[in-house]
Amino acid sequence: MSDAPESVKITINGVEIEAPAGEMLIKVAEEHGTYIPRFCWHPRMKPVGLCRMCLVEVETPRGVVLVPSCVQPVADGMIVETASPVALKAQEGVLEFLLVNHPLDCPVCDRGGECPLQDQVMSYGPGESRFVEEKRHYEKPVPISDLVLLDRERCILCARCVRFSDEISGDPLIEFQGRGNTTEIFTFPNEPFASYFSGNTVQICPVGALTAAPYRFRARPWDLQTIESTSPFHTEGSRITVHASQNQVMRFLGVDNGPTNQGWLSDKERFGFEFIGSPGRLRTPMIRENGELREASWGEALIFVAERLKEIIERSGPDAVGAIGGAQGTNEDAYALSKFMRAAVGTNNLDAQLDDGLNPDFLVGVGSRARIDDLETANTILVWSADLKEENPILYLRVRRAAQELGATLIVVHPARTGLDDVAAHKFGYRPGDGSDLLADLAAGKDGFAAARDALQEGPLVVIVGRTGLAESGGLAEAVASFAGDLPGVSIMPIVRRANTFGALDMGVAPSLLPGRIPARGAEAPLVELWGAIPVSRGLDTVGMLAGLRSGELKALIMVGADPVRDVASGSRAAEAIGAAEFTVAFDLFLTDSAAMADVVLPAEGFAEKEGTVTNLEGRVQKVNRIVPGPGQARPDWSILDGIAEAMGSPIGLQSAETIAKEIATVATAYEGITWDLLEWEAREGAVVPHGDAQQPLEYVAVNAEQPQQTKGLGLHLARTLYDDGSAMRHSLSLAKLAPGMSAGLSPDHAADLGVEAGNQVTVSIGNVSFTCPVRIDPSLSNRTVAIPFNQPGIETLDAAAPISVVAGGPS
């Protein structure tokens, strides 16, 4: 790292200011209150000086000249005029040229009202155009992907979208085509702009050339109400603004929060807003009667649930009840669930993770924690987790930036090809189940691993660990972290996928944890005072609860925004378990496959309908806000839980999300001092709850790194894709069709052995489920691995633990 750049003195419009040498003039001016108009310049991308809008007058030894301020580094003694008659005339001229071809269809343009071109023509442009000839015409608009439409007539060729897709997201599928007057931005013929990040280009387009299909013609900017919030997708906690009109959420936009998303969003979190207003939302409580769900009042439903639970507790004890879920909501809802299960029911059977995460003690307690921003200063980055592009896309962008722009050495370990392979210095694959062998080889610096091992010694080192796939044990991630823990300058980032998992764990939605990262048996005041006696029996996790339901040990299951049939790796067994339960109740937004089997279904409020806080993967607490009412009679989870506890005669005394937040700050030491006011005003970037410091009572001790070996047959790599058949995706119409569908990834040799090529059909059998799907060739796979995407539409639930086989051809 170089030392801080020396500072220089420059004069802008007669005012002397100090600025770091080498900074671009446009940025320095803006930071000191002088806005210079611009189109192509974007603070998160490299300057190109394309649009010429930011011309200003600068005194040089050659006299006063017009320079584009976005590519002009500041130098000592520089004298700048941004609004002199000459500068203004130049800016006016540029705008007049831009309007030569830009159509004046603002009244029917999505951008109208929030368009940088419109705004800057108003402020800096000529009143009239001298251009009387015919404008350029193109077919408009052209859909360049399922989500984005392109109107080339409106394009001013600033290349923001081109640069974003090349520099930031790494999928340069749109480029300048042609030359001169016929230059246009376009994709390759018949190759759609199929990027997971395409929506960002719509947001940064300074005109209405790129528009988003889910928002097109649905609202005008001046009719929108806006509120800042935190994305309900992905554990990175992207900051967003939620825009609503007439009680309907219309769109999400990215907010530039430096420590997290830096303005970018994945298309899933940008366009996933559609599920909020879906007609499929649950609106009234429902009780199963004679095998059919019928509508009920809240009073009836709550009393019904309370009585069934009470009766089961009296008959079989509190440990016959369990709860799954809590990671999709707010911290306040998760806290309510934790308190309800412990204080009202009296059991530790609760789990926010759905058999796809990691040991909660590890997630909460592993030491030397990394923040996302540590990637900016890292020398070496080791990613041994799921494909970040599919599961943690914002983290993918940050790691990619570190490797590509900031020069960090990236090491990727994953059984299949990942989105980061292109920028990785070292990539190692392995058959799922053989991970610990590879870890031993890497640690020993065996043949082929020496360079990577040497790089690991070059701190600062950030190690991102997680489960590479659903069929792999979570213990491997702990073993990797334990190995990495001894490396110099290391910081560790354990990751999971579901949005507020870290918040739910911090609130004690895990069998082994209480709010504030306290071990389940280590409760002290003030928690004991507020909660009363806290159960000490050993709780069950999701797998344990599902097994307990099947064996009859567990009688009742509460599902809080959880759909085990779709979410756990062995969904067929989950369905069996729910079927075997004596009593199940689901709080959900939709009638999911699991909720459809429940005895009582209660409509819950979801994102944008309730206030609260969420905690991201680095422990950053951020606020989520309400802008629309929930559908029908939907209520927030905490209120449902409070109502059931009340009806059971064991009230948990929750009044509002805000009072719950205050209660959290009282009982969870780590959350001390975190108030909604703080998050709304002073801590706009979020407040980080530090892991592994003195405030944290839980001590995580690394477990024996020995991993169970899979049988010697074929290994199954069962991995999630960004778009799948989850309930939020299924009810976001624009995204629902984007799930890639089932395919079987095979290594080239494996495919040759079977006599198949890419696109040919094969029949895959996992346990007693068989399906036919096309082959995908992935040279990163070992010859004994089959890669299957998880949870695709139209595919039966699988048992991931069952043996797998593949044969060429379809059903006979």
Next chain:
Amino acid sequence: MTDIAQWSQEAEALAEAVIAKYPQKRSALMPLLYIAVREDGYLTESGMRRVAALVDLEPAQVSSVATFYSMYKRQPVGKYLVSVCTSISCWLLGGDEVLEAVESAAGVPAGATDESGVVSPEHVECIGACGGAPAVQVNYELIEGLTPQKATELVEWLNAAQPETLNGDEMQALFGGQRSFDWAIHETDSATGPYPAFQPHGTVAPQGRS
């Protein structure tokens, strides 16, 4: 599946050799585009995909370069591309008349190809032969000092003889007039198709014709 061109072994070997010359693969993009043109006669979408795969770029990036340069023909052209300069020096000395002569001898306007697929007239901007204006290139082999009469004869010769390779010096002797100056070097590289004769791109006849 997207369609990717299959190249001859020779072209593949040549592409490999070209890529090896550069520290970064993508630097080989422009030479490889000529190989793609040579393989298919013009730049096809599948050819651009092949180039993209070879230099680790997206096809959109390849076509961005390919569409910028007018010498990468993206439509089929005849066996002989007759480029007539109409920039200022040539224009002053009758470039337009030469173009008209070429067009009427070929029977098609500039930018088109005759029915038998032999001659494609086009007009181009300066080809660096102002001293020998008006100048014409046939498959990028230069002839200087043409008259409309000689231009007509040139097209007739191309139609009648249909030579496999073309050499600038040879055509100059047959149809040319005043040259810019005596180049003094006997040109041995001969064009083998409607693309420039570049030794490293394998687009040169094994031996010059003369």
